[in-house]
Amino acid sequence: MSGLEIILVLVFIVAALLGYKLIGAVPSLLHTPLMSGMNALSGITILGMIAVTAYSQSVLARLVGMLGIIAAVINVVAGFGVTDRMLRMFKGGKEAEGKGS
Amino acid sequence: MTNTETASLDLMTLILNIGLPLVLSLGVLYGIKLMSRVKTAVKGNAISALCMLLAIIYVFLRTDVSGSLVYIILGLIIGTLISIVIAVKVKMIQMPQMVGLLNGLGGLASALAAILTLLSGEAQSGFSLVTSGLALAVGALTFSGSMVASGKLHGIMDQKPKVFPGHQAITVLMALGMLVLIVLLPVTTGQNAPFCVLLSVLGLLFGYFFAIRVGGADMPITISLLNSTSGVAAGIAGMALGDILLVSVGGIVGASGLLLTQIMCHSMNRSLSAVLFGKAPDKSKPQEAKAHTEAKAETRDEATPADPVAWLEEADSIIIIPGYGMAISQAQEQVKTLSDRLEAKGKSVRFAIHPVAGRMPGHMNVLLAEVDVPYDKLFEMDAINADFAKTDLAIVIGANDVVNPAANIAEGTPIYGMPVLSAEDARRLMILNFDTKPGYAGVDNPLYDGAPNIHLMLGDAKESLEKLLKGMG
Numbered sequence: 364m365s366g367l368e369i370i371l372v373l374v375f376i377v378a379a380l381l382g383y384k385l386i387g388a389v390p391s392l393l394h395t396p397l398m399s400g401m402n403a404l405s406g407i408t409i410l411g412m413i414a415v416t417a418y419s420q421s422v423l424a425r426l427v428g429m430l431g432i433i434a435a436v437i438n439v440v441a442g443f444g445v446t447d448r449m450l451r452m453f454k455g456g457k458e459a460e461g462k463g464s
Numbered sequence: 465m466t467n468t469e470t471a472s473l474d475l476m477t478l479i480l481n482i483g484l485p486l487v488l489s490l491g492v493l494y495g496i497k498l499m500s501r502v503k504t505a506v507k508g509n510a511i512s513a514l515c516m517l518l519a520i521i522y523v524f525l526r527t528d529v530s531g532s533l534v535y536i537i538l539g540l541i542i543g544t545l546i547s548i549v550i551a552v553k554v555k556m557i558q559m560p561q562m563v564g565l566l567n568g569l570g571g572l573a574s575a576l577a578a579i580l581t582l583l584s585g586e587a588q589s590g591f592s593l594v595t596s597g598l599a600l601a602v603g604a605l606t607f608s609g610s611m612v613a614s615g616k617l618h619g620i621m622d623q624k625p626k627v628f629p630g631h632q633a634i635t636v637l638m639a640l641g642m643l644v645l646i647v648l649l650p651v652t653t654g655q656n657a658p659f660c661v662l663l664s665v666l667g668l669l670f671g672y673f674f675a676i677r678v679g680g681a682d683m684p685i686t687i688s689l690l691n692s693t694s695g696v697a698a699g700i701a702g703m704a705l706g707d708i709l710l711v712s713v714g715g716i717v718g719a720s721g722l723l724l725t726q727i728m729c730h731s732m733n734r735s736l737s738a739v740l741f742g743k744a745p746d747k748s749k750p751q752e753a754k755a756h757t758e759a760k761a762e763t764r765d766e767a768t769p770a771d772p773v774a775w776l777e778e779a780d781s782i783i784i785i786p787g788y789g790m791a792i793s794q795a796q797e798q799v800k801t802l803s804d805r806l807e808a809k810g811k812s813v814r815f816a817i818h819p820v821a822g823r824m825p826g827h828m829n830v831l832l833a834e835v836d837v838p839y840d841k842l843f844e845m846d847a848i849n850a851d852f853a854k855t856d857l858a859i860v861i862g863a864n865d866v867v868n869p870a871a872n873i874a875e876g877t878p879i880y881g882m883p884v885l886s887a888e889d890a891r892r893l894m895i896l897n898f899d900t901k902p903g904y905a906g907v908d909n910p911l912y913d914g915a916p917n918i919h920l921m922l923g924d925a926k927e928s929l930e931k932l933l934k935g936m937g
Contacts, residue, residue, distance in 0.1 A: 368591045371703045375715040378699075381493055382716030386723050388500040391819055391844055394724060394826030397499055399563050400509050401720045402691055404492065405570040407516065407713040408603075408698035410523045411705045412573050415580040416536050417529040424580055425532045429539040431576035434569040436543025437550065442566050443513040444551025445559065450506045452556075452833040455840055 396449045403442025409435035484522055485709035491515040492713055496720075502839055519709055556834045557794060560824040564614030564687055567694050571606025574599055574697035575664065581704050582649075582656040590650035592704045597646035597663055599701035604667025605674065606693045612675035613686050617823055625679040638670045678739070683823045685728045685739050692721025724825055731819035731845075733881040770919040773935035775892055779856035781812045783848065785885055786828045787821050789862015789898055789925050798929035799861060800835040805936060814841055816848045816858075816885050818866035849886050858890035860911075862925045864903030869910055879905040887911070893918045896928040 389397050412435050416428025492515045498508025529536055554562050578600035581592070615621035628634065645663050649656070678686045699714020729736050776782075784803060790796060803813045815837065821828045829842055852858060860867055867887040871879040887893055888911060899922055900912040911918055921928040 365589070365591070367706060368589075368703070371706065371708065371711050374708055375699050375703065375711045378489060378712035378715030379719035382496065383719040383723050385493060385496045385500070386720040388497075390500065391727070391817070391826055392829045392839055392842060393499060393502065393505060394727075395559065395563075395824055395830045396505065396509070396826075397720070398688060398691055398724060398825055399559070399566075400496075400499060400512060401695065401717045402563055402567050402570065404512060404516070404713055405567065405691070405694040405698050405717045406573070407519065407710055407717075408570060408574040408577060408701055410519055410707055410710050411577040411698070411701045413520070413523045413529065413536055414527050414705055414707065415577050415584065415586070416532045416539070417527045418584060418586055419532055419580060420584070424584065425535040427576055428532065428580060429535040431573045431580075432536060432539030433543040433546070434576070435573035436540055437547050438566050438570040438573065439516055440544055440547030441550040441554075441562075443509060443516070444547060445554055445562060445566075446509050447506065447513075448551065449556070449559070449830055449833070450502075450509055452830070452836075453502045453505070453839050454833070454836060455502070455838055 393450075393453070396446050396453075399442060399449065400446040403439055403446060406435050406438030406442060409439055480522075480526055482708065485707075485712065488515045488519050488522070488709055489712040489716075491518075492716060496716070519713075522709070556830060557791060558618070559830060560683070560687065560822075560827065561614040561617035563824060564610045564617060564690070567687075567690055568607045568610030568614065570694040571603045571610060571690075571697055573603070574694070574701045575603030575607060575667070577701045578603060578704060579660050579664070581701075582660050586705075592706070593650040593656075594646055595700050595704040597649045597659065599697050599704055600660065600663045601642045601646065601667040601670075602693055602700060603697040604664050605671035606690055606697055608668040608671030609675040609686075610671075610690045610694075612672055613678070613683065613690060616675070616679065617683065623679050625682075626676045628673070628676075631673065631677060635670060635673050638666050638673070642666045642670065682739050684820055684825050684827070685725055685732075685734075685736075687824050688721050688724040688728060689736075690721075692718050692725060695719075695721055728820060728825055731883065732879075733883065770916075772894055772919050772921060772932060775857055775894060775919065776806065776932065776936060777809075779811060779892065781855045782806055782857045782859065783814050783816050783852065783855050783887075783890065785816045785818070785821075785858060785860045785863050785867060785887055786832065787818075787861065787863020787866060788823060788827075789864075789896075791822055791827065791831055791862070793862065793898075793925040793927075795861065795924075795926040795929055796831045796835045798926055798933065799832070800837055801933060802859075802929055803837065803841075805933065814843055814848065814851075816845065816852075816887075817842050818845055818863070818885055821863060821866050845883060845885055852886045852889035855890045857892045857894065858887040860887055860893065860895045860897065861929070862897060864897060864909055865905045865907070867909075867911065868903065868905075868907060870907050874907060877905070877907045879907050888918075891917065894921065895919070896921045896925050898923065898925070 412431040419425045419428050492512050495508045495512035498504040578596045581596045616623050695714050695717025699711050702710025806813050817828050867885050869888050871882045871884045902908050
C-alpha cells in the first residue's frame with residue numbers, strides 16, 4: 364500500500380472512533396433524528412459520484428453517473444430536510460404550552 | 465516552473481486535499497456533538513448540512529468537471545427537486561420507511577460510483593480495485609436490503625419474517641462468493657466488467673435475503689445496521705477514489721449506525737448475530753410462558769367489570785406506555801388529548817418509552833413530539849421503571865412485548881431476558897391493544913389473563929381512546 368492508501372485507512376478508523384464516541388452521548392430521545400441525520404451524511408458519496416461522472420468518457424457512463432448523483436442528492440437533501448422537520452417538533456414543557464395546544 | 469511556484473502549488477494542493485477535508489470533517493463532528501441535546505440539535509443538523517454543501521462546492525473546485533458538466537448539474541437539479549417534494553410531503557408516520565428508502569439511495573449511489581470507477585479504468589492499483597469491489601458489494605446490499613425493509617414498513621411487502629430453505633447457508637455462501645470475487649479483482653487485470661455484474665447481483669441478492677427474514681421488533685436493528693453499511697459503503701468508495709472527506713464522513717456514519725445497532729440489540733437482550741442469522745421466533749415455545757402464568761389466571765375477578773373512566777378519575781399519578789399499535793392506529797393525537805385532560809384535573813402524567821418500541825430507534829419520541837408532547841415528559845425505561853410501583857395507573861397503548869412480564873420468567877422464549885417496562889407493578893393497569901394475540905415475539909402475555917387490577921380494552925387504539933375521552937365528558 365502506498366502512503367496515501369495507508370492514510371485513507373487510518374482516516375477511516377480515526378473518524379469511526381470519533382463518531383462512535385460522540386454518538387454514544389446522544390440520548391435515545393433523539394435517536395430517530397440522529398439516525399436520519401447520519402443517513403443524510405451517508406449521502407456524502409455524492410462527492411465520489413460527481414468525481415467519477417466528471418472523469419467518465421462515454422454517454423452511457425455519464426448517464427449512469429447522473430442517476431447516481433440524483434440518488435445521492437435525494438439522500439442528502441431529503442435526509443437533512445426530514446431531520447430538520449423532526450427536530451423542530453421536539454419541544455420542552457414551556458415551549459409546547461406556549462404553542463397553546 | 466520555478467521552485468517557489470512549485471512550493472506554493474504544493475501548499476495549495478495540500479490545503480485542498482488535506483486541510484479542507486479535515487476542516488469539513490471536524491464541522492460534521494461538531495454538528496453531531498450538537499445533536500446530543502434537544503436545544504442545539506437543529507443547529508447541529510444545519511451545520512452538518514452546511515458542511516455537506518461546502519463539500520460539494522469543494523469537489524467542483526478540485527475536479528475538472530467540464531466534460532460532464534451538463535449531466536452533473538442536471539442530476540443535482542433533478543435530485544434537489546425530488547428531495548424538496550419528499551421533505552415537505554412525507555408524514556411523520558412514514559418516517560421509518562422514508563429513512564429506509566433514503567438510506568437505500570445512498571447505497572445505490574456508492575455502488576454506482578464503484579461500478580464507474582471499475583469500468584472506467586480509473587482503478588489501477590490493487591488497493592483501489594479491492595476497495596471498489598468492496599464498495600460495490602456493500603453499496604448493492606445496502607440498496608436492496610433497505611428497499612426490502614422500506615417495503616415491509618410501508619406495507620407493500622409481507623411484514624412477517626420470511627425464511628427460505630437453507631437461508632443461512634445461502635447467505636453465507638453469497639458473502640463468501642463476494643469476498644472471493646473482490647480478492648480476485650486485482651489478479652485478473654482489465655476484466656472488470658464481469659466482476660461488476662457478478663458483484664452487483666450477489667450484493668443485491670444478499671441484501672434481499674438479509675432483510676426479508678427480518679420483521680416486527682427486529683426492524684429497528686435492521687434499519688440502523690443498514691444505516692451503518694451505507695456509511696461504510698461511502699467510506700470504502702472514498703478509499704477507492706482517494707477522497708479523504710468521503711472516507712472520514714463514511715467512517716463516522718458507519719460507526720454511528722453500528723453503535724445504534726448495538727444499543728438496540730442490548731435493549732432486546734439479543735446478540736447481533738442472533739438477529740442477522742438467528743431463527744425467526746420459535747412459535748412452539750409460548751406454552752412454557754403459559755404454564756408460568758396459569759396460577760395467576762385463576763385470580764380472575766368476574767364480579768364487577770372494571771370502569772376504565774372511573775379508574776382514570778381515581779388515579780393521581782399515571783404513566784402512559786405507547787407502542788407500535790399507537791403508530792398503526794395513528795392515535796397519538798388522542799393520546800395527547802387524554803394526557804392534557806388528565807393533567808387539567810391536576811394529575812401527573814408521564815410517558816415511559818421502551819428503547820425498541822416501534823419500528824426504528826426513538827420512534828415513539830418522534831410521534832409524541834409531533835403532537836406537542838413536551839420531551840421532558842418522555843422517560844427512558846431505566847429512568848422510570850422503578851416508579852411504576854408508586855404509580856396509580858399505567859396505560860398501555862398498543863404495546864405488547866415491551867411490557868410482557870414473561871420476559872422475566874419464561875425461560876426459553878425469544879424475549880426471555882429482554883428488559884421490559886414493569887407496567888404490572890402499577891396499582892392498576894389499563895391495556896388498549898388491538899387483540900390479545902401474542903406480539904411479534906410470539907410469547908403469550910400473562911397480563912391478558914384478567915387479573916382484577918388489569919382492564920383490557922380491545923380494538924383500535926384510537927377508538928378505545930375516543931371512548932375513554934367521551935366517558936370523561
